[in-house]
Amino acid sequence: MRPARHPHPQAARSSGSHSDQGNLGWWRQAVTYQVYVRSFQDSDGDGVGDLGGVRQRLPYLRSLGVDAIWLNPFFPSPQHDHGYDVADYLDVDPQYGTLEGFDALVRDAHRLDIKVLIDVVPNHCSIEHAWFTAAVAAGPGSPERGRFHFADGRGAQGELPPNNWRSIFGGPAWRRIIEPDGTPGQWYLHTFAEEQADFNWRHPAVPAYFEEVLRFWFDRGVDGLRIDVAHGLHKQEGLPDHDSALDDELTGDPNNPHAWNQLEVHDVWRRWRAIADWYTASTGHERVLIGEVGVLDTAELAAYQRPDELHQSFFFEFLRTPWDVEQLRSVIDRGRLTVAATGSPVAWVLNNHDMPRVVTRYAGGAPGGPVGDIELGLSRARAAALLMLALPGSAFIYQGEELGLPEVTDLPEHLLTDPMFHRTAGARRGRDGCRVPLPWDSGRDALGFSPEPAAATTWLPQPDWFGYHAVDRQLESGESMLHLYREAIALRRRVPGITQGEFRWLPTEPGVLAFMRGDGFACVVNCSSRPVCMPVDGHVLHASKAEVGEKLPPDSAAWLLVRACDE
Template sequence: MTETLSSTVSPTGSTHLIHPADSADAAWWRHAVIYQIYPRSWADGDGDGIGDLPGVTARLPYLKALGVDAVWFSPFYTSPQADAGYDVADYRDIDPLFGTLADADAMVAKAHELGLKVIVDLVPNHTSDEHVWFQQALAAAPGSPERDRYVFRDGKGEHGELPPNDWHSVFGGDGWTRVTEADGTPGQWYLHLFDTKQPDLNWDNPEVGDEFESILRFWLDRGIDGFRVDVAHGLVKEPGLPDYDVEQHILDGELKPGAPVPPMWDQDGVHEVYRRWRKVLDSYGEPDRILCAEAWVRPQERAVRYVRADEMHQAFNFDFLKAQWTAEDLRAVIESSLSAADSVGAPSTWVLSNHDVVRHASRLGLPVGERQPNGISATAPQPDRELGLRRARAASALMLALPGGAYIYQAEELGLPESTDMPGEFRQDPTFIRTQGKEIGRDGCRVPIPWEKDAPSFGFGPSDATWLPQPAVYGEYAVDQQDGVEGSTLELYRALLATRRERSLGVGGLAVVEGYGDDVVALANTGQAGGATLVLTNLGASPVALPEGATVLVSSGPLADDGSVPTDTTVWAAV
């Protein structure tokens, strides 16, 4: 940072660089903003209450106007939908709920016509129990090649009546289920780190690796631009499957200093899988096709191993998502994330919401410092809706100013809150079912989104049907209630994304700006265009003055009468 810039942006004249600028012509994925579509809940084209690919295709111009670069789709493959499509029965076809392969091709073509890249989910840790491979395994004998595609083991106890080890399912309960053999007798057990209908594959078997290389090529040949890899840290298990009697939770991943790596997560062997995949993707030339890891791994030094130069391109930054709403936490995670990613030459990514966590417009309305819940029920303490939205807008503005990639979850650009009033009989998350409601689960962030306040299903589809009930309050957040309305959350996102692109913030260098106090996050992004951008998020009780001569570009909320920045507000200013 130059002395002139330091004295301009900082009350003390002190700044320090924490991340160097990327190349002005950096590959698209190093700075892209990627929008996640949960296909069941984005747009229903045929009125059956479930979103589909024709519905998506019709709505893609909305995303072009929003200003994103790419779209990531949660699974739309053939599936019995035991875990909303993350239980895949056929990786090379579309579930009839969502349409056909022809519909997928049309959707990809339309996205590319609009300049949007398409990323699809890949689920390599497990298949559905209705996958042809697993059906063959059930029909075959213990020790057969068919069973070796999965993790089958003999049980313990005199008659094999006990599970092979004490592993737990992430969704609650045991991680093993016993099968009935072809002759009707109790038989072997199979591993499922998630639901019983999601048997884990055996990645020590070369046939599994060959199959997934073929699946990658199938979709790459259809024009897909990349893959988000589900449970990327779970494919390889420690040899011998040693006991590990620890409850599993979806947000876990942090290791205590000196603690061993859990035997089912983050084993070194996974990296050979991704090196092989990277070679496949690189063989398709430019523009780059990409891999993004969903890897709940800590510490960050282990997480960034997934994005070394010969492995994946991106990995979700869950530390940022989980950070508490304090300036200290946010500063620390931004600095550590950039440092870790820079150590392997990768971009950091930033994310605040997805299909597995409470929407951040609600999460940030809960008391600071408490453990983030896995879903919110009607009987639980309710988020402060106004406070949550104000903080969510500020958090999003901070996130979109950071260099690297960013992910937006569908309807967060509307400020959509979590559904917290859903009766239990409507809930479908396996976590809710397997824990008898002890864990509320993820249905509340997956509710069909609102497009038109006064239309059936708030414009989600042509009928009133929705696969999960929509809260009445969702009408207030509908697209048609925010489109063109000054100060709306939708217009805020459009302004943030346009300004991010104009000022090249995704490839900018980043410096911490000193002198604003402990309750303020103050950063300077030196993008490749437009000069320096001061990014100031005030988490304190008192308003904070902007530097003299600063020109406000975007603000997450109204400024004070004197132009200062109120609490829970983020401002971008040209300096």
């Protein structure tokens, strides 16, 4: 199935399944749950998660209280980068289900008042995409090759890459092809894996194609898009050498000024925003754009969510900040005063599918390295959850975060699938450790991830200790991480002060972070290793540790309704 061609936003038609005119702006304070489809729930017993599994677990997501889900790519793909190498943007990979199954998932989610966001990958596609195979067959200088970055090599026989750019996944950012006549030929650009060819966004066919992709999924009722590598797309004309390119084969430079953050990319987001806004205005069913923007300067990040561009961009600085009170205060202020100054709220995030899990980061562990002090990491992760959910703006939760899952740091190397690991010859461990299939039921095959009897092993192995974090066990304990998240999200809905009112810092003793929202809600976080006195007097609504009273234990957080405050 292919979308009708709508050359202008005004020509589009929407078949959105529900109207929510009274809920416009829901994303401003939303809690969105990231579903890594491959590892969420397997419905057919092949050891791989799928859309049917997501549909089965919608009641769980409703009970968690989230406003929306974001689905990682489920499009047809050879899975060299687990779906981020897209072979067809307008269908569902049979491994994950069917278009009809996707439609049923959207309908069921909407019935439960859960919005659905999908992941779009516009910077690059699979080398098995029809456009790329046509480009290879058409030969040098053809219009088909113009949709990508093909170039002649340097050196006497063209045996050297066209420039010195590095791949983010390691090694050169170029791969040489064999021409249709069997001879070594041109090179194509891939800023990630060599199976992922970068589009040439200066070719008019490319933006036109992706506008069709937007309409196709908006017409199917999706509520928004998470946009992969939203700072990418355009490359500098002429593809010049990068003066500071690393000579190391193992690492790429994410700050290549010729490959990232070109001014022209903002024109793309203005066009996409116009399309999204047309759907919103014409149907009352709001469509939002959330960007993965990998720039390091907060002001540059803020530029992506100006009123006519993306609705939000993930604030990764918060995710990268260590458990240190001064650094946390500083990064929160940068988000509040720089990103939110655009009129769009901060999108806070502690975990995602590309980073080691927060429990392990706070524990001092690392993929392929030490486990760290998991109890310490878990205490800090619980406190960080309350901190994030009390900050002004929206929050994104990565699956398993609500279970307090640590990183699986010791996966056997022969089972690792991340191209980052293989392209760096093991120097970079990769991202498999945060993608292990979820534990649902400690007493069942595959911990409930696959139906019984499990016909196949899970695509990544679940360690034995995963069972201690399973959903069934956490439901039995009122002090579990799952209950912490459920209660916090429910309180965000019930207590207006948590999401409304002016933000202001409170004076505290060293090692403590405290702020108020409006006149009556306070969040206090103890980042120190000692108990501290509460800086405000009030009723404790929620806490990350049960021992909270007049004093706040080390590495913990509390929410309070304040009776009085010492200014």
